[in-house]
Amino acid sequence: MKADDLRAGVRGLDTTGPVNDRASLRRTNLGLVLRLLRDAGPRPRTRLAEETGLAKASITSLVGELVERGLVREGETERLGSVGRPSRTVEIDGRTICGIGLEVNVDYLRLIALDLRGTTLADWRRPLDTRASGPDAVLDHIAGAIRETRKTLWDTGVHTVGVTVAAPGVIAMGTGVVSYAPNIDWRDVAVTEGLRTRLGPGAPPIRLENDAKLGAVAEYLVTAAAVDIHDLIYVTGETGVGGGIISDGRLLRGSAGFAGEIGHMPLDPTGQPCSCGRRGCWETMVGLAALLRLAAPADDPVHDPTIDLEQRLAQVRHRADAGDPATRAALAQIADALALGLALLVDVLNPRAIVLGGYFAHLADHLVDRVRSELAARVMAPDAGRCEVIPSKLGFSAAAHGGAQVALDRVYQDPSGVTADKG
Amino acid sequence: MKADDLRAGVRGLDTTGPVNDRASLRRTNLGLVLRLLRDAGPRPRTRLAEETGLAKASITSLVGELVERGLVREGETERLGSVGRPSRTVEIDGRTICGIGLEVNVDYLRLIALDLRGTTLADWRRPLDTRASGPDAVLDHIAGAIRETRKTLWDTGVHTVGVTVAAPGVIAMGTGVVSYAPNIDWRDVAVTEGLRTRLGPGAPPIRLENDAKLGAVAEYLVTAAAVDIHDLIYVTGETGVGGGIISDGRLLRGSAGFAGEIGHMPLDPTGQPCSCGRRGCWETMVGLAALLRLAAPADDPVHDPTIDLEQRLAQVRHRADAGDPATRAALAQIADALALGLALLVDVLNPRAIVLGGYFAHLADHLVDRVRSELAARVMAPDAGRCEVIPSKLGFSAAAHGGAQVALDRVYQDPSGVTADKG
Numbered sequence: 001m002k003a004d005d006l007r008a009g010v011r012g013l014d015t016t017g018p019v020n021d022r023a024s025l026r027r028t029n030l031g032l033v034l035r036l037l038r039d040a041g042p043r044p045r046t047r048l049a050e051e052t053g054l055a056k057a058s059i060t061s062l063v064g065e066l067v068e069r070g071l072v073r074e075g076e077t078e079r080l081g082s083v084g085r086p087s088r089t090v091e092i093d094g095r096t097i098c099g100i101g102l103e104v105n106v107d108y109l110r111l112i113a114l115d116l117r118g119t120t121l122a123d124w125r126r127p128l129d130t131r132a133s134g135p136d137a138v139l140d141h142i143a144g145a146i147r148e149t150r151k152t153l154w155d156t157g158v159h160t161v162g163v164t165v166a167a168p169g170v171i172a173m174g175t176g177v178v179s180y181a182p183n184i185d186w187r188d189v190a191v192t193e194g195l196r197t198r199l200g201p202g203a204p205p206i207r208l209e210n211d212a213k214l215g216a217v218a219e220y221l222v223t224a225a226a227v228d229i230h231d232l233i234y235v236t237g238e239t240g241v242g243g244g245i246i247s248d249g250r251l252l253r254g255s256a257g258f259a260g261e262i263g264h265m266p267l268d269p270t271g272q273p274c275s276c277g278r279r280g281c282w283e284t285m286v287g288l289a290a291l292l293r294l295a296a297p298a299d300d301p302v303h304d305p306t307i308d309l310e311q312r313l314a315q316v317r318h319r320a321d322a323g324d325p326a327t328r329a330a331l332a333q334i335a336d337a338l339a340l341g342l343a344l345l346v347d348v349l350n351p352r353a354i355v356l357g358g359y360f361a362h363l364a365d366h367l368v369d370r371v372r373s374e375l376a377a378r379v380m381a382p383d384a385g386r387c388e389v390i391p392s393k394l395g396f397s398a399a400a401h402g403g404a405q406v407a408l409d410r411v412y413q414d415p416s417g418v419t420a421d422k423g
Numbered sequence: 424m425k426a427d428d429l430r431a432g433v434r435g436l437d438t439t440g441p442v443n444d445r446a447s448l449r450r451t452n453l454g455l456v457l458r459l460l461r462d463a464g465p466r467p468r469t470r471l472a473e474e475t476g477l478a479k480a481s482i483t484s485l486v487g488e489l490v491e492r493g494l495v496r497e498g499e500t501e502r503l504g505s506v507g508r509p510s511r512t513v514e515i516d517g518r519t520i521c522g523i524g525l526e527v528n529v530d531y532l533r534l535i536a537l538d539l540r541g542t543t544l545a546d547w548r549r550p551l552d553t554r555a556s557g558p559d560a561v562l563d564h565i566a567g568a569i570r571e572t573r574k575t576l577w578d579t580g581v582h583t584v585g586v587t588v589a590a591p592g593v594i595a596m597g598t599g600v601v602s603y604a605p606n607i608d609w610r611d612v613a614v615t616e617g618l619r620t621r622l623g624p625g626a627p628p629i630r631l632e633n634d635a636k637l638g639a640v641a642e643y644l645v646t647a648a649a650v651d652i653h654d655l656i657y658v659t660g661e662t663g664v665g666g667g668i669i670s671d672g673r674l675l676r677g678s679a680g681f682a683g684e685i686g687h688m689p690l691d692p693t694g695q696p697c698s699c700g701r702r703g704c705w706e707t708m709v710g711l712a713a714l715l716r717l718a719a720p721a722d723d724p725v726h727d728p729t730i731d732l733e734q735r736l737a738q739v740r741h742r743a744d745a746g747d748p749a750t751r752a753a754l755a756q757i758a759d760a761l762a763l764g765l766a767l768l769v770d771v772l773n774p775r776a777i778v779l780g781g782y783f784a785h786l787a788d789h790l791v792d793r794v795r796s797e798l799a800a801r802v803m804a805p806d807a808g809r810c811e812v813i814p815s816k817l818g819f820s821a822a823a824h825g826g827a828q829v830a831l832d833r834v835y836q837d838p839s840g841v842t843a844d845k846g
Contacts, residue, residue, distance in 0.1 A: 258803070
């Protein structure tokens, strides 16, 4: 955990406004204390005062307000050193507060709700033919899912403070509009506006973000930051191939929010046709369609869209485990093509780690070793620029997970917006 | 200018240590005042106090020390508003202080010395067959150039506070070693150690950095920051193709300093052989050799290495201006291949601008329009992610220019290290 990130809050996803009056200073300090507890763990007030540079009296008042709002609680007594008064530790509570992440994918919706401690309160996936349904019907489904989840949680005393929708497309920063998403055939779909209209007044704040960017945030928070990795590229293999870049502990968004579009890198001018209208994009080499095409003939059940994707991937994995030559050859070809594009990204960005998500994570046992050795051979910097290749632990849930965390981030930015009465 | 950058100093090139005692706090504050004057221009003490949050008495003492060290001077009197005491403005002086940037290229050495106000005190280029000479002879040349320039400047009352050597290769952060530079055939060359040995005790601090990274810093400071562009990619066309990335006002170095290696992006598996041993790297499509190969037959004088490169490029330009079909076709092909790789980088990084350096800048009139339209057609985000394509104003001098600025940055980090007696 870096002090700069602590002050910056959500590590590039958002920014706090200027501190220009007493009330906003108070909000800033409430957020500072809450983020310190999130990132550095439970600690006594005296230590909070030392680490934030705030006066002890201020810490007492701030902690009091956070307790009142149900965000922290005072825990066990800890004696500092061998002398002095024992001091009670303060820790994140937030069991009554949740954020929702909702991922729209090509063939499913996935919803995850997390409370402020990171505990999963809801997690489900529902099949949905997103492309065939069209944006309006999909927004109806999403609005229904939000309404229903919010109600269920409310009935157990939990207040939803925000929702982040993850979509597999190009999204201009802060617009709430999917500009272009070839794999679900969306163009200029106003997602947040559509949901606000459907949900009416009183709905929680809704944000829209690219799925792979949210996946990168989740991987960073769940896995990488804990082992002091602050530069990573998250690469997710699904129908499309998406990317999210964490650079020096911050999500790299670029000047207008479009950074991370890695699926259409033109790596073979004579390659397969792509959904974007061109040929030889990286996605045509390593996307889900490429895996299935290489691994099995067209009449094989792994191509059957009516069978759940995870089941089909389990079948591919089973065949590879059993040594099936065609499946193994397909995975070797995928690993080589994966390393080709990853080496390019490592040359450009020199990350400390690449996290492989989506189907790459499901088949990691059969991909990672070969990707590592090919990467070492291809990257210009010595030792692949010291970059590790790590399979995601979150798999297909990363985008929804990151979405829930971003929704909760509101609380860390402005704890004063949360009321303890679930209101 | 962003307040965060101001505090971070050299925008990603360096970091200041923790403030853990009174002396280091003083150094930090001296640097803060000096950087504010650099980035925001001359201003009265009262405004310095407001903008830094430091007490007026502290500002008086800090400005006093900076004047004593020859870094700032008190200028014209400015009346704030219609009432109140008139206040003298404080501005950067630093005429007696310089930084040196020295670029090692495939066929020349280039040296630029800048004083603290950015005035050029020395600027020359000398032909050198770097590859044939070998590292030892090249280090001899560099050491000679540093010794000579330093002596000449000293004789006019100017003190050299640092030297940055720019090299066209892969350099691990902070090592002073060129790991790998295929175009000059260097492997594991310990540049800073070799120069320190040659220059002996009393030599100014010497740093080593990748040439394109330094070019990016120069372009950012000279051109982009002034028009509020804080995300850019600098792409330089020489024998190799190098890149430097500025993201949110900071040089993106990656986890070990290797970021920005864009010349070997594998864009065509059946393409031309590359100096790195593979085929179809971007460099083989848009590097200097590709331009000359496409533009003229092998016996044409533009291929003659004994003629100065800028003269040969002037010849190519002259032919294109005159409408020579072969030259125009070559430049169109270069523009298309340039856009192919740039579109990839724009998809990944979504910069606000691409700055074209090296020979691309020399031939910009014949490249930029076509690059812009191809980019608009290729980039996944709408309107090419709002990315502008800008020819460098610094051309082949960008790396040395950036090197001199990085050398001067020492002063901005720790003004207390500078003595007014040139010593």
